[in-house]
Amino acid sequence: MSLRLLGRSYLAFVLSPELPFDEWLAELDARLLHQSGFFSNRPVILDLAALVPSMAETAKIISAVESRGLRLVAVEGVSTDWVSPRLAPLPGTPMPIGMFNPTGEKQRGAQTRNRYTLDEKPETKPVASLLVEEPVRSGQSLIFPQGDVTVIGSVASGSEIVAGGSIHIYGTLRGRAFAGTNGNAKARIFCNRFDAELLVIDGLYKTADDFDPALRGEQVQAHLDRDVLNIEVFH
Template identity: 30%
Template sequence: MERASRAFNVKAFMYNSVVIELVSNNVSDINKQLTDTKRQAPKLFENQATILDFSKLEATTDMPSLETFKTMLGNNGFSLIGIHAPPTQIESENRNNAVKLHVFNQLIKKQAATQKTQPKTAHQAYIHCGPVRSGQQIVKKHQDVIIFGNVSPGSEVLSGGHIIVHGALNGKAFAGINGNEMSEIISMPSRPELISIASRYLKAPSRTQTTNQYVRFTLCSDNIVIEQII
């Protein structure tokens, strides 16, 4: 089985579902990335309705069983509700199961339409006044998050839109958790433990040297980039 640096991509789909787009059929790689993904945002992916997308995989006889995928996902808190573009083996297993998974035939078209409408959807921002302390988690799936205070190491801020921190960002920040790639993270110079935008990750980026400028994290060509804006 071919090994890859990334075993799958996580994408938003419909209201409260995610798509796991497989780019590797290596069980070890998939399981490790599932574990890492769940550890980085445990509450975000708790009992998360999930669709498994096989469309990026080449045809092979060395494919894990559908039951293996179900077990890996279930052990990491993901709830498998459907499949897309299943290879012959997976399709046959699903057909013979007593409880069949739904097969999504037009997953890509629906997903694209969802992503196009997301930036146009406006929601009142959630405002948090005061520090976000270690062990604290703020989760707002359908709002921007504005924080007047420091975000401490060991804390997490998750937003479906933008995250703006008028203070030091030293914890973890997850913007665009519904797949909105236009989301941004803005903070005073700091050393975040983890930055994520639309399921792309940047671990422990270096602290900027300037102390009087704000820093913006954006997504560009599937990579998170950093720039000073003030």
């Protein structure tokens, strides 16, 4: 009998605390109070790059987040020596500039990484898209970070669509939709009938409690406007 190793993708939320930390923590508490099921045992990655905390501060931040019942699986943006092995950065996570990687070589800055000579051109990749010709059932997660996702059918409650680009649903959206997950603030979400649990574009989100009841059952589009997630009737 041979041993088989299979790969599988999971969706994790990324929390990026900001200063002042106490105010950010209070906002998190407010979300957890009014939307207790939002994280629903979802894996959470804590990105501390914006805070630049000390080792002691890192421990306090981790404790504060875990004490709120969040399922923390990794911590990014600090030295790996400052966190326990169970919270080590996931494979493929870039280390903060100035820290050292396991080979002992210091990482280069962003300007060096992005520099190219006049006879070289940056590689351009065509925009990819995924067409799903069947309904997305409850409990299913469809993850496509390369580009747009189009579903010819409905997306059931308890399911989710995750796309690096825009999301087009030619049926009823009852589950969760995450668009622009690779930092694409111009991504949009379209659906023929709106009854969603959660909408997210480039990290900004609204839950069912935030939706205008008048939008239920309508054909809508969601997009960002100056860091505000707008949902409006679309014909």
